[in-house]
Amino acid sequence: MADYDYDVIIIGGGPAGASMARIAAQNGMGVMIYDKRKELGEPVRCGEGLGEREVLSQRMDIPKQCFSTEILGAKVIAPNGKSIVWKDKDTRGWVLERKMFDKWLVELAVEKGAKVKTYSRVTDLVKKDGKIDGVMVSQWGNEPFEVRAPLVVSAEGMESIVARKAGLRAMSTLYDVDTCYQYEMKPYDHENLIELYFGTDIAPRGYVWIFPKAAKKANVGIGIGGHLTNGKKGGNVEGADPKVLMDRFIEGHPQLKDSSVLEDFGGVISVGAPIESFVKDGFMCIGTAARQVDPIHGGGIALAMETGIMAAGVAAKAHSAKDYSEKMLKEYEGMWRAGPGKKMAKRLLLRKVMEEVNDDDLNHIFNTITDADLQKIMDGNFAGPVAKVVAGRPQLLRVLKALIA
Ligand SMILES: Cc1cc2nc3c(=O)[nH]c(=O)nc-3n(C[C@H](O)[C@H](O)[C@H](O)COP(=O)(O)OP(=O)(O)OC[C@H]3O[C@@H](n4cnc5c(N)ncnc54)[C@H](O)[C@@H]3O)c2cc1C
Numbered sequence: 001m002a003d004y005d006y007d008v009i010i011i012g013g014g015p016a017g018a019s020m021a022r023i024a025a026q027n028g029m030g031v032m033i034y035d036k037r038k039e040l041g042e043p044v045r046c047g048e049g050l051g052e053r054e055v056l057s058q059r060m061d062i063p064k065q066c067f068s069t070e071i072l073g074a075k076v077i078a079p080n081g082k083s084i085v086w087k088d089k090d091t092r093g094w095v096l097e098r099k100m101f102d103k104w105l106v107e108l109a110v111e112k113g114a115k116v117k118t119y120s121r122v123t124d125l126v127k128k129d130g131k132i133d134g135v136m137v138s139q140w141g142n143e144p145f146e147v148r149a150p151l152v153v154s155a156e157g158m159e160s161i162v163a164r165k166a167g168l169r170a171m172s173t174l175y176d177v178d179t180c181y182q183y184e185m186k187p188y189d190h191e192n193l194i195e196l197y198f199g200t201d202i203a204p205r206g207y208v209w210i211f212p213k214a215a216k217k218a219n220v221g222i223g224i225g226g227h228l229t230n231g232k233k234g235g236n237v238e239g240a241d242p243k244v245l246m247d248r249f250i251e252g253h254p255q256l257k258d259s260s261v262l263e264d265f266g267g268v269i270s271v272g273a274p275i276e277s278f279v280k281d282g283f284m285c286i287g288t289a290a291r292q293v294d295p296i297h298g299g300g301i302a303l304a305m306e307t308g309i310m311a312a313g314v315a316a317k318a319h320s321a322k323d324y325s326e327k328m329l330k331e332y333e334g335m336w337r338a339g340p341g342k343k344m345a346k347r348l349l350l351r352k353v354m355e356e357v358n359d360d361d362l363n364h365i366f367n368t369i370t371d372a373d374l375q376k377i378m379d380g381n382f383a384g385p386v387a388k389v390v391a392g393r394p395q396l397l398r399v400l401k402a403l404i405a
Helices: 015-026 052-056 098-111 161-165 242-251 301-321 326-338 340-354 359-368 371-378 383-392 394-404
Strands: 008-011 031-034 049-051 067-071 073-077 083-086 093-096 115-117 120-128 131-139 145-148 151-154 177-186 193-197 207-213 217-225 260-270 283-285
Touching (some): 008 131, 015 031, 015 098, 015 301, 031 098, 031 120, 049 052, 052 093, 052 301, 083 371, 093 098, 098 115, 120 145, 131 151, 177 242, 283 326, 301 326, 301 340, 326 340, 371 383, 383 394
Parallel strands (some): 008 031, 008 151, 031 115, 151 283
Antiparallel strands (some): 049 093, 120 131, 177 217, 177 260, 193 207
16 A cells, blocks of 8 residues: 555445445455545435345344334335235335444444544545546545545445546436435334335325334335426426425325424435446446435435445455456446346336326236235236236236336
8 A cells, every 4th residue: 555545435434335344444455434424324314214135135233223113014005095015024124223324334344444534525536647546535624635545436325426527427317316305203103014105196206105113203205206396297296396295195194194293304316227337447436326226216225235345345356456447346347237236127127117107007006916916026027917917907018018028
């Protein structure tokens, strides 16, 4: 590390950056995480749901203080109110306390030797002979200074400003994002199920979620198609605005209409394809910065962690070989596209197909399929459920055939 301050500088201490930092440090790399927030994990901009299946593969034991409550299953509600309850190992999980969870993930990295600095915004890249060679960091709002490393990683989340400066096309169109609003509410008597409500009038090109929390609380949120927001027509909803739609949903909800709001925020999450390329010479992009998010539900925590670990393995090889070229780093991209990327591509197709389906069709689908079918659909095995749905409504074949082509 003769001329360098660190082997790798990671921009962002969210689940992606912290997971990468942990494994890179474990592999002997000198790691620095910069995060612009004053306190890691705060403010929370997340529904905080995390599937057990997604995390089991990472063999992590999430400590009690990092989650609010356990999820026992999911309840999916059609526009006409019919619901399917789906309880099995695939729908179990947690509603996290991300304030604690994000900090815990960074602490694990620090225990392996990584360094972290909060209230430290990376403002730009440093280049030497045209190659990325470090970053400019502004701490506590002061004049930026130079910090050098042969590898810089963007784990910046949706903003991905530095990734764009590195030449990656880390931009999302309005069509490929959901605009969201969420309240933490109390009291809410729940059954430890995540509840998902669908319907054009409820949430055009999206859904309302109620995620259970301890002490009779819940995260109540909405995500709608970004292109339908701000005065544009979304289905039957004129001038769709996520907060207005959510307030209307709450007013009509027998329990929530009398509950109080403890916290509220708005946010944007990708539901589109990942960015075209994740690496450049001396640069990697991971997690939501690379738009590695589930296009069906906008979940990105588990993917961010998985990707961080994947990228760290490749970074460690690059470190041993003293070769941080795009060619060397590309192995991470190949691993992602052959692994989680394949599954996400199927989910993106499903999202796009479901956009063509109206509420009446959706009611028919919910009347026809079972919880076992839902699992098949989420796993990308569309043929069986599609056959069942089309048998009762042949005209849907025109739309659904894209799933079985
Ligand atoms: C309303 C909403 C609800 C959601 N609900 C869920 C859910 O229930 N389950 C789920 O799995 N996912 C959910 N998501 C998505 C999830 O929050 C993200 O996918 C996840 O946080 C991605 O992790 P990450 O580490 O890639 O990025 P982030 O968690 O966004 O972390 C990025 C970090 O980078 C820092 N940073 C950014 N720019 C700079 C810079 N220039 N310099 C220094 N630091 C910088 C930020 O401060 C931040 O700490 C939701 C998203 C939204 C908007």
